[in-house]
Amino acid sequence: MFSWLTDKRTDKRTAEHVYGAVVAQARQPAFFTQHRVPDTPEGRYEMVVLNLVLVLDRLRTAGGTTQRVSRYLTERFVTDMDDSMRELGVGDLKVPKKVKRAAAGLYDRVQEYQAAMAAADDQALASAIQRNVFTPETTDPPTEPAMALADYMRRSRDAMADQPLQDDSCEPPRFAAIVPSPAQRANP
Numbered sequence: 001m002f003s004w005l006t007d008k009r010t011d012k013r014t015a016e017h018v019y020g021a022v023v024a025q026a027r028q029p030a031f032f033t034q035h036r037v038p039d040t041p042e043g044r045y046e047m048v049v050l051n052l053v054l055v056l057d058r059l060r061t062a063g064g065t066t067q068r069v070s071r072y073l074t075e076r077f078v079t080d081m082d083d084s085m086r087e088l089g090v091g092d093l094k095v096p097k098k099v100k101r102a103a104a105g106l107y108d109r110v111q112e113y114q115a116a117m118a119a120a121d122d123q124a125l126a127s128a129i130q131r132n133v134f135t136p137e138t139t140d141p142p143t144e145p146a147m148a149l150a151d152y153m154r155r156s157r158d159a160m161a162d163q164p165l166q167d168d169s170c171e172p173p174r175f176a177a178i179v180p181s182p183a184q185r186a187n188p
Contacts, residue, residue, distance in 0.1 A: 037149075
């Protein structure tokens with residue numbers, strides 16, 4: 001009779017668990033050292049969003065009861081952005097506007113990255129990463145770090161392709177290893 005209540009709690013716990021794994025992955029130093037993502041609040045935001053997009057994409061393709069987990073995961077992201085803005089000293093009157101902008105950025109990137117991941121090659125995805133993570137102006141062709149992050153996204157999507165993420169007993173999302181770009185491997 002009250003299974004909807006337990007399901008809701010389970011889905012919220014799952015979202016907390018998965019979001020923690022997303023943030024932990026986004027904080028990996030290799031993103032900022034090997035792939036030269038700016039180590040700024042904006043760069044950290046972009047890494048959280050990039051990794052969150054991968055999980056949201058996995059939940060979208062899983063179907064079934066994952067919609068609620070996706071919603072709670074997005075709500076957790078918004079709460080985290082609110083908390084982060086306040087910790088950074090953003091004034092109370094500006095926080096809602098900045099959080100709304102961060103949430104809109106997530107939505108835009110979900111659409112953009114999912115469309116780019118549907119393409120056969122990494123060029124569209126790397127261009128989207130270049131615009132969002134590195135420079136707002138499109139750099140054509142995308143830089144080596146953008147290509148490396150596109151490769152990371154594809155490998156992560158493949159790594160979690162059949163992984164269940166819809167209950168709190170599941171393991172954390174399987175993100176791909178963060179490997180140096182080919183240019184970095186050639187010139188250590």
